[in-house]
Amino acid sequence: MLSLEDVLAARDRVADVARRTPLDYSHSFSSMTGAEVHLKEENFQRTGSFKIRGATNRIATMSQADRDRGVVTASAGNHAQGVALAASRVGADAKIVMPKYAPFSKVAATRRYGAEVVLHGVDYDEAQARAHEIETVEDRTYVHAFDDEAVMAGQGTIGLEIAEQCPDVDIVVVPIGGGGLISGVATAVTGELGDDVRVVGVQSEGASSAAESLEKGAPMELESVDTIADGIAVRGVGETPFEVIRERVDEVVTVSDEEIAVALTKLLERSKTLVEGAGAVPLAATLTGAFDYDDGEVIVPVLSGGNVDMNTLTTVVMRGLVQMGRYLKIRTELKDRPGALEQLVEVISESQANIYAIRHDRTSRDIAVNAAEVEIDLETHDDEHAAEIVAALEEYGYEVDVLS
Numbered sequence: 001m002l003s004l005e006d007v008l009a010a011r012d013r014v015a016d017v018a019r020r021t022p023l024d025y026s027h028s029f030s031s032m033t034g035a036e037v038h039l040k041e042e043n044f045q046r047t048g049s050f051k052i053r054g055a056t057n058r059i060a061t062m063s064q065a066d067r068d069r070g071v072v073t074a075s076a077g078n079h080a081q082g083v084a085l086a087a088s089r090v091g092a093d094a095k096i097v098m099p100k101y102a103p104f105s106k107v108a109a110t111r112r113y114g115a116e117v118v119l120h121g122v123d124y125d126e127a128q129a130r131a132h133e134i135e136t137v138e139d140r141t142y143v144h145a146f147d148d149e150a151v152m153a154g155q156g157t158i159g160l161e162i163a164e165q166c167p168d169v170d171i172v173v174v175p176i177g178g179g180g181l182i183s184g185v186a187t188a189v190t191g192e193l194g195d196d197v198r199v200v201g202v203q204s205e206g207a208s209s210a211a212e213s214l215e216k217g218a219p220m221e222l223e224s225v226d227t228i229a230d231g232i233a234v235r236g237v238g239e240t241p242f243e244v245i246r247e248r249v250d251e252v253v254t255v256s257d258e259e260i261a262v263a264l265t266k267l268l269e270r271s272k273t274l275v276e277g278a279g280a281v282p283l284a285a286t287l288t289g290a291f292d293y294d295d296g297e298v299i300v301p302v303l304s305g306g307n308v309d310m311n312t313l314t315t316v317v318m319r320g321l322v323q324m325g326r327y328l329k330i331r332t333e334l335k336d337r338p339g340a341l342e343q344l345v346e347v348i349s350e351s352q353a354n355i356y357a358i359r360h361d362r363t364s365r366d367i368a369v370n371a372a373e374v375e376i377d378l379e380t381h382d383d384e385h386a387a388e389i390v391a392a393l394e395e396y397g398y399e400v401d402v403l404s
């Protein structure tokens with residue numbers, strides 16, 4: 001099984017490539033939770049995520065003959081960039097298979113690091129199958145995203161940094177996709193600080209293979225995954241990481257896409273920190289109380305990456321605002337006569353809401369000939385304010401459908 005010595009050896013190999021990322025105390029999130037929350041900001045890592053650590057360690061341990069044959073891997077995006085950069089630094093040719101729907105920003109970044117990108121399949125697992133075909137046909141060396149001890153050891157260097165930066169940590173919270181990150185981090189922090197440190201793994205509800213695998217005692221694969229956290233959209237944990245998770249991870253919990261969106265939005269608003277969905281998962285679990293902790297305990301959520309596509313970010317932030325009661329979309333009907341829209345806007349204005357947009361439609365077949373349908377997007381303060389606006393409109397006689 002992966003050992004602390006493996007992680008310590010990896011630290012020397014990745015030191016010239018990977019950055020030592022910040023560990024920042026968050027007054028905002030500590031106040032929200034009652035705990036002492038320190039954010040491990042791996043989103044500031046080179047390539048934008050922790051994956052450069054494992055990729056660098058894996059390629060550093062290859063023979064020159066294996067490097068000369070070229071490398072191939074599959075990735076939803078972050079591992080792709082890590083392998084591309086690590087391979088370019090040693091002069092190895094890299095071919096990366098990514099899902100067809102991988103965020104464009106991650107595809108473009110991988111190409112900029114010098115790798116050839118092949119788009120194939122709808123998710124990581126289909127991309128991985130194609131990558132193994134290329135491995136066989138082109139005789140390349142396969143660099144697994146997580147089911148590899150050298151990769152796991154490289155990711156574990158984050159745990160060494162946490163132990164040095166926050167030796168009084170009580171709980172480390174880590175996202176789980178294939179399990180490479182959490183297995184490395186758990187090995188490092190428990191090896192350095194002892195078993196009193198709790199390690200909590202977090203998955204999205206739409207990609208929650210780890211908890212089921214632990215219940216059944218063996219790695220289980222989901223038929224499909226569906227989550228906004230594309231970085232952990234993996235059908236199953238790897239066999240090698242699973243053994244470490246079973247031995248060294250105290251608990252695995254799940255969070256919903258809505259909870260992930262809220263955490264991502266709050267990180268932007270309160271910490272001015274941009275993360276991707278997978279990077280927000282540990283904070284989402286902390287904010288929602290998905291695992292138990294006491295007031296004053298020191299918690300380190302690992303913000304694993306910040307490579308979020310801008311189009312995706314817009315959608316996720318809007319969903320987060322809806323969940324926080326900060327955005328309200330409603331639909332109602334007006335009499336099709338002068339002044340009707342003005343009266344509606346006046347009621348909204350009196351409720352101290354800001355109007356983002358209004359859509360006015362007289363042609364819908366679902367309304368009377370002498371009526372108009374109106375959809376309005378509103379900026380609101382919180383859930384209570386949104387409810388007050390709806391109540392005020394209904395008091396004036398409007399029938400209101402809340403769309404979001």
